[in-house]
Amino acid sequence: MKRRQFIQNSTAATALLGLSGLGLQSFASETKKITILHTNDVHSHIDPFGPDHKRNANKGGVARRATLVESIRKENPNTLLLDAGDIFQGTPYFNYYGGELEFKLMSMLKYDLATIGNHDFDNGIDGLYAQLPHAKFEFVSANYDFSNTVMDTHVKPYKVFVKNGIKIGVFGLGIQLDGLVSKNMYKETVYNDPIEIAQDMSRILKEEHSCDLIICLSHIGYNYKNHPDRVSDLKLAKTTKDIDLIIGGHTHTFLPKPTIEKNSVDKNVLVNQVGAYGLYLGKIDFYFESGKEVKSNGATIIV
Amino acid sequence: MTIKHLLKLCFLIFIFSCNNDKTLTKIEGKRIEINEDIASDSVIEAYIKPYRENVNKNLDSVISYAPETYSKSDGELNTAIGNLMADAVFEESNTIFQKRTGKTIDFVLLNHGGIRSIISKGNLTSRTAYEVMPFENSVVVVALKGEQVMEMMEYLSRAKRPHPVSKQLQLTLEKDFEFKSATVNGKPIDENAIYHVATNDYLYSGGDRMVFFHPNDSLYVLDYKIRNVLIDYFKKYDTINPQKDNRFIKLSN
Numbered sequence: 001m002k003r004r005q006f007i008q009n010s011t012a013a014t015a016l017l018g019l020s021g022l023g024l025q026s027f028a029s030e031t032k033k034i035t036i037l038h039t040n041d042v043h044s045h046i047d048p049f050g051p052d053h054k055r056n057a058n059k060g061g062v063a064r065r066a067t068l069v070e071s072i073r074k075e076n077p078n079t080l081l082l083d084a085g086d087i088f089q090g091t092p093y094f095n096y097y098g099g100e101l102e103f104k105l106m107s108m109l110k111y112d113l114a115t116i117g118n119h120d121f122d123n124g125i126d127g128l129y130a131q132l133p134h135a136k137f138e139f140v141s142a143n144y145d146f147s148n149t150v151m152d153t154h155v156k157p158y159k160v161f162v163k164n165g166i167k168i169g170v171f172g173l174g175i176q177l178d179g180l181v182s183k184n185m186y187k188e189t190v191y192n193d194p195i196e197i198a199q200d201m202s203r204i205l206k207e208e209h210s211c212d213l214i215i216c217l218s219h220i221g222y223n224y225k226n227h228p229d230r231v232s233d234l235k236l237a238k239t240t241k242d243i244d245l246i247i248g249g250h251t252h253t254f255l256p257k258p259t260i261e262k263n264s265v266d267k268n269v270l271v272n273q274v275g276a277y278g279l280y281l282g283k284i285d286f287y288f289e290s291g292k293e294v295k296s297n298g299a300t301i302i303v
Numbered sequence: 304m305t306i307k308h309l310l311k312l313c314f315l316i317f318i319f320s321c322n323n324d325k326t327l328t329k330i331e332g333k334r335i336e337i338n339e340d341i342a343s344d345s346v347i348e349a350y351i352k353p354y355r356e357n358v359n360k361n362l363d364s365v366i367s368y369a370p371e372t373y374s375k376s377d378g379e380l381n382t383a384i385g386n387l388m389a390d391a392v393f394e395e396s397n398t399i400f401q402k403r404t405g406k407t408i409d410f411v412l413l414n415h416g417g418i419r420s421i422i423s424k425g426n427l428t429s430r431t432a433y434e435v436m437p438f439e440n441s442v443v444v445v446a447l448k449g450e451q452v453m454e455m456m457e458y459l460s461r462a463k464r465p466h467p468v469s470k471q472l473q474l475t476l477e478k479d480f481e482f483k484s485a486t487v488n489g490k491p492i493d494e495n496a497i498y499h500v501a502t503n504d505y506l507y508s509g510g511d512r513m514v515f516f517h518p519n520d521s522l523y524v525l526d527y528k529i530r531n532v533l534i535d536y537f538k539k540y541d542t543i544n545p546q547k548d549n550r551f552i553k554l555s556n
Contacts, residue, residue, distance in 0.1 A: 031328075032325070046351055046354075046355075047351070047355065048337075048339075058338060058339050059336065059337060059338050060337050061337060061343065062347060062351070063343035063344045063345075063347040063348040063351065064337050064338075064341040064342070064343050064344070065337055065341075066343075066344035066346075066347045067341050067342050067343065067344045068335060068337065068341050070344065089439065092358050092362060092433060093354065093358060096354075096357070096358050096361065097354065101351070101354050104350075105347065105350070105351070108346070108347060108350065109347075122439070165325070166325060182524065184524070184526075212325050212327070213327070244327070244330075255334070256334070257332065257333060257334070258332040270330065270332060272332060272334075274334050278337060279336065279337060280334040280335060280336055280337060281334065281335045281337060282332075282333075282334050282335075283332070283333055283334070283335055284330065284331070284332040285329075285330065285331040285332070286327060286329075286330055287327070287328055287329040287330070287331075288325045288326060288327055288328065289325075289326055289328045290325065290326070298327075299327045299328050299329055299330050300328065300329045300330070301329075301330045301331075301332070302329070302330070302331045302332075303331070303332045303333065
């Protein structure tokens, strides 16, 4: 009994010591930096484009991306690497290996999370499922209901990361499959309205998980000028709240810099997309400071 | 107050202070181009290498031979390369279609723009098929009424392009491109009969403004990529023998 008492006392003392240590740190106005790296619509482009390509000569390449990601991680270990879908289809690597190499390489690059694009169904939902053992990263999609498919339990609506004490919630959104993908490919996958789901997700991540940063990993497309009624990243940004960053895909939109939109409560949301084929890596740095008061107009944005 | 209580209190204070402490003050965003200035990671490069070599070996292994060079521009209303593609789609798809449905394909229509490369004289490989057909389009069979087949003939006469058709169709235009006559398997088109036309899913969805595929009696999706049709066709013949012929012509006087 005496011994137990001693252990409890010492544990409490350690906890107090640790707490005071943390307390001291946090009151000394410390800056925490979270780096979000992202790709989208890489479409099996593993090798760089050849020197004779008309548009993208000598650009892209997974091995170069690996070097870049590694150097950024060295500079800031509090980095997440995300992909917004359409990993599959576009070079013979996919036709020969069905996405195996794409997933293996993404695992070697230590991708943290990806969402599912329409082309990821190109070998059917069974073809996607078959490649899952090669992926060491997870998939999120909040508006695809996979309950009645082989993908059930393999895709989560969201994932929460903690990096240097900062809670980062990431949820996924996918595009309407009907009309884009044959039914016999996506089978019993149910598509739900992205806006409604995004509102649920941001509430859960903000209120239930107290996330400091909320990111939407989207494959619904940046903007549809000729179809203003169609749901898109810009529309999503304007009609929701509490999302800090929307990382998009599908429309192969090469944004020279992230777009800043106002959300439903007039706060800033960043929307970014880096085109396709692994030609670019998106990099968004979020700086958190302790002991500072929240400014009414939110964080300073430099793009 | 027990130690347990104290600990709980400490944690509460800790969590509370943390939430107050993290204020997002600045965001910086940019994109970084992946180009030759960035060295390749040697581990990743070495990992890709055997896959690349295997793909290249497969793509470059010889499966047939082309006695001439064939281009989509060497013919006014039909070309050797287009005829080859349409006949290959008929030959390879009809076997599958018959097995699955007991029905027979009447003829094939593809699009001239869908021939993406020449076939060069010499050895044929799977890479040739990837070059000619880099897209993922696949074969569908549509059950069409004779009157829609007639609309198709009108379309072909207006398009004035060598859209590939298989040899079961014979279409003749007047010298001013007006429709003259058309037969399927040697018989005139019956407006009330049902024809099973094989095409690709792109055209079926209205590509190249081929709107005559809708409405239709039935659609049969074969899940057979045009590229794989070509690969299978090449593998079947030691030497291909595409010919320009009279399946789609215009009178000269």
